[in-house]
Amino acid sequence: MEKKPIIRVRNMVAKYGENTILQDINADFYPQQVTVILGSSGCGKTTLLKNILRLYQPESGSIEMFGVETMGMEETAFEALLGRMGMLFQNGALLNSLPVYDNIAIPLEQHTCLPPEIIRRIIEVKLNLVNLSHAINMLPSELSGGMRKRAALARAIALDPEILFCDEPSSGLDPLTSAAMDNLILKLKNQLKMSIVIVTHELASIHRIADRIIFLDQGKAVFSGTLQEAMNCNIPAVLTFFEVGKF
């Protein structure tokens, strides 16, 4: 029997001003699975992610997280839910004025009562997981794009979130770093039982990590299912994506 979705989106509509970006989106995200949101550039993938996380306000519809409706939820109640989630932004979004250590310490210091030595230990381990131990005292401006992204991932997993959202985690990374990032995501899923939602274009990465695919086309969710089902479906937009991506 299939598990109950950890995130359930129903009839969601999102707009920028007068422009409708997402129309009537229905999508389910299941626990301990990697769900990849796919689609061509500008189809609304990041918008969907940010609407689920209330970084943008959806126009209408219903979003359930951990079995609780979040549309219209009080800000404080939603903040409590946010403590159970982590987000890796497309460009890392590290605070540039703080060293890597302090960036990762933010959620630990703000959301737990852990003693400083435990916090230091957690930060060292999380940085080691993303292979960035040497950068602990560096400023984000001293890091390369890939390093910044890995440091941001260390911050996103600082609190061992139940759901990890990643916006294009492997874009701009070399194939080796990208594969290492995918392995880490799988490790987080398998060992820590994390549910992971990823927006990506990278086909190689999708083949490595995806359990489920949600395909967006022109603001509509045209497909939802496993990777295998996506590759065998008869939806032209999905088929073209996988066919063209081969080359």
Added chain:
Amino acid sequence: MKQENNTLFLDGAVTKVTVPALFAEQKNLDLNSITSIDGKNITELDSAGVAFIDGVLLQAKLTSSALVHLTSDHREQYHTFSSLALDAAPHVQSVPVFQQIGEGVLQWVSSLQDALYLTADIAFWSVVGLFNHKGQRKGAVEQQSLLIGVNAVGIVGLLSLVLGLILALQSAAQLRQFGANIYVADLIAISMVREMGPIITAILLAGRSGSAIASEIASMKVSEEIDALKMMAINPIRYIVVPKFHAITICMPLLVTLSNLVGILGGLIIGITYLDLSPTAFLNEVLNVLVLRDIVISLAKSEIFAWAIVIIGSYFGFHVKGGAEGVGRATTNSVVASIFAIILVDAIFSLVFYF
């Protein structure tokens, strides 16, 4: 958590929620006598829990093999998050006081050197830019003149008028006692032209335009726009700074002249309304007391102030470090340094020409 014989038994959740209490509890235990940690009854474990177990193992001088009876899931999690195998992270060493002083001095000398190079660059390209507009955006000087000069007319005029009114009012009360009402014109004319006009305009421009120059250049540096200009073989000083330099060179004397005139007008208003002076007598006295030398020094001084504002703003903009906070710091530092430089230059002018 309980200690029996030489074994520490952990039970229930060992997570970020329970670790603070466990951490406090562990201080009451005799960790030196522990030879193993039993994790059989752990129901939940996360990275904070692993960090706690590692801390106990280290204090008890044990290795990870002393952690026994973990479920396979927890064992796997423990290995993922254990910090025992990691090399100690580099800690920032504290620097001795004398080394800090020495480094501070060296840094100051290096900053001064950079500022001088920048000044030379700006001076060179400003002269070149007069004859060759290549490498500059069309209409940039006009646009900057509008921002630096025209948009400042209102505030400079208003402040100078208020300043003239206050100076005249304060001095009139004293001069009136000796029947020396007419000398209020001398006082206002000399103080506005020699000191107040140039300095109040310069301080206003340091706050208005100096901060804008620093923050604009710093933002461009942070967002790699300066690098992009360099990659397009465009000299950033020529493209960004020179138009501002030309604009402020044109606008500053005009603004100072406006400030002087409006300040004197403020004095005239007090002279007419409070001291019963006639406008003709007041203006005759002003013209008699002012000499060309005063006006020339006033304008020359204002040009030096203007150049200091642009050079200091550019210096802090180009030398920004960090992100958004760095931009804020560069802006603040540029305003503080510009005001300091203005007062210093003013003091030097006073010593050279009036001592």
